[in-house]
Amino acid sequence: MLQDIVEVKVLDGYRLHLRFEDGVEGVVDIADLVRFEGVFSQLRDRRAFEKVRVHPELGTVVWPGGADLDPDVLYAEVTSKPIVVAQPAVARGESA
Numbered sequence: 001m002l003q004d005i006v007e008v009k010v011l012d013g014y015r016l017h018l019r020f021e022d023g024v025e026g027v028v029d030i031a032d033l034v035r036f037e038g039v040f041s042q043l044r045d046r047r048a049f050e051k052v053r054v055h056p057e058l059g060t061v062v063w064p065g066g067a068d069l070d071p072d073v074l075y076a077e078v079t080s081k082p083i084v085v086a087q088p089a090v091a092r093g094e095s096a
Contacts, residue, residue, distance in 0.1 A: 002059070002071060002072060003020040003021055003022050003024065003059075003071065003072075003075050004020065004021045004059025004060070004071060005018050005019070005020055005021075005054050005059055005060050005061060005071055005074065006019055006020065006021050006054065006059075007019040007054065008052055008053065008054050008061050010049070010050050010052060011027065013029065013031065014029055014030040014031040014043070014049060015027050015028065015029045015030070016028050016030060016052065016061065018061070018074060018078060020071075020075060020078070021059075024075070024078060024079060025078070026077075026078030026079070027078075028074055028077045028078060030043070030049075030069075033069065033073070033077070034069070039065065039066050039067045040067050042063070042065050042067070043063060043067060048063065048064075048065075049063070051063055051064055055068065058071075059071055060074070061074070
């Protein structure tokens with residue numbers, strides 16, 4: 001149930017206001033989702049964090065340097081709905 005992010009606004013702290021293509025909007029605290037290590041270490045610097053943008057092809061938020069987040073995870077955070085993973089037919093006991 002991939003919903004692309006179409007707008008991002010930087011708020012205080014490490015929070016982002018996100019709007020998805022289906023009209024759902026909400027706030028996500030990135031500090032609750034990632035450790036600021038590895039590719040995310042640069043985001044400890046507020047100026048670097050504020051360089052977030054929506055990648056038009058990926059449909060998610062990205063930062064210079066390669067940091068990005070799964071839009072399904074962000075959608076689940078905003079809506080408080082779990083991510084549903086479809087099981088392959090074989091795993092459900094159906095023949096292929």
